[in-house]
Amino acid sequence: MFQINRQVILEHPRLKFLQDVVPIDEHMDGIEKFINLCYVDEGWNVVQHGRVIALRATDEQRLSSAFKASLYLGKYKDMANTERFLKSMVSAGHSYEPIRGETILFLFIGIGKPVYDHLVTYTVGRPTRIAGGQRANVPWGFELPVEARNEEEYAEELDRIRRVIQLAKTDRVEQMQAARAKLPVGYIMPPFLFEFSEEALIKHVFRQRLFERGAQGATVEVVSDMMECCMQIDPQKWEVLVDYHGPHLQQWEKAMRTLRKESYRLEDICKLLSISLEEALQKDLYSLLLESVGKLPPSMWEKQR
Known part of the structure; x- marks a missing residue:
């Protein structure tokens, strides 16, 4: 109940x-x-x-989208594969028709x-x-x-x-x-x-x-x-x-635009984060970029607080 x-x-x-x-x-x-x-x-x-x-x-059990994804991909022997849409279509950027x-x-x-x-x-x-x-x-x-x-x-x-x-x-x-x-x-x-x-x-x-x-x-x-x-x-x-x-996509798009516009080198990224080159070499590159050139400006609502 x-x-x-x-x-x-x-x-x-x-x-x-x-x-x-x-x-x-x-x-x-x-x-x-x-x-x-x-x-x-x-x-x-x-x-x-x-x-x-x-x-x-x-589609709580994902069986309907599993069937539709299998038909879309021409996979007729395992049409109850509930991971096919996620692993073969979402990850590849294919059509979202199975969950539309x-x-x-x-x-x-x-x-x-x-x-x-x-x-x-x-x-x-x-x-x-x-x-x-x-x-x-x-x-x-x-x-x-x-x-x-x-x-x-x-x-x-x-x-x-x-x-x-x-x-x-x-x-x-x-x-x-x-x-x-x-x-x-x-x-x-x-x-x-x-x-x-x-x-x-x-x-x-x-x-x-x-x-x-x-x-x-x-x-x-x-x-x-x-x-x-x-x-x-x-x-x-x-x-x-x-x-x-998710939200990281907005940061990644900003990072790409900034890198393309400014032609930053690794030394420039270090200056933005106020860290040494040695410290930067120990960090995950993806996180390094999101924390620096991918950092988003505050929203209108955040500015008003």
């Missing part, structure tokens, strides 16, 4: 839930009950990390509207979007920005959300569709679903929101939860995919 880890959601330090006007515990009870009925009882391995729950991974149609369905609980906006921009490889909070459903509270310096400055936002709920649901003066126009940007959306193909996750979502620097802090946190869910589902697959698409 799957149980939602409510503590990591409801006790999150930046989340302010309106439990006095929204029956959040009751809603969570219903969600948990039907996750078990609709997914766990049907044989799906449901996993959670932080505020993200992976409900369904269509394989998807992971994510449920997000306790997520602010800005993070939703950052995720909804991905349409390639996203077959499912269920966002009830964009219509007439009641917001659950307010999410403080990661970058907030004075928490007390945001207290009035929670009151604004409470007034909107009362206006639409208690006093019934306005419909929620209209009253939601008064909501602050950072309101907590009711739970929503996004489904992404595995290819879109590794090539787009994780790359742009995790591997490349500069994504907004709350988005980085939630997308990190998504990746950790993937790691729980299939560590071997996602470790290989991250190895070939």
Whole structure:
């Protein structure tokens, strides 16, 4: 039986839930009950990390992508080889077609509207979007920005959300569709679903929101939860995919551009790192280059801290 880890959601330090006007515990009870009925009882391995729950991974055992990779490569005698895609296609930079149609369905609980906006921009490889909070459903509270310096400055936002709920649901003066126009940007959306193909996750979502620097802090946190869910589902697959698409690629590209532009010699690299030539000769060359000419500048968010 799957149980939602409510503590990591409801006790999150930046989340302010309106439990006095929204029956959040009751809603969570219903969600948990039907996750078990609709997914766990049907044989799906449901996993959670932080505020993200992976409900369904269509190729958890990698047998579908194994069959497709074997067909792609013309290997008909061992079509259940679950490592063929990773070792013969990913490592060779071939087509990602075998996992393009394989998807992971994510449920997000306790997520602010800005993070939703950052995720909804991905349409390639996203077959499912269920966002009830964009219509007439009641917001659950307010999410403080990661970058907030004075928490007390945001207290009035929670009151604004409470007034909107009362206006639409208690006093019934306005419909929620209209009253939601008064909501602050950072309101907590009711739970929503996004489904992404595995290819879109590794090539787009994780790359742009995790591997490349500069994504907004709350988005980085939630997308990190998504990746950790993937790691729980299939560590071997996602470790290989991250190895070939991870953050080190940005450093390596910068290193190549700098080396080509500046024509550095080993002595120049030593000066950049303030080490002797003898010390440099003892170091791993790959690490030496990433630490020097591959060092990335601070992101906009890091500069503001």
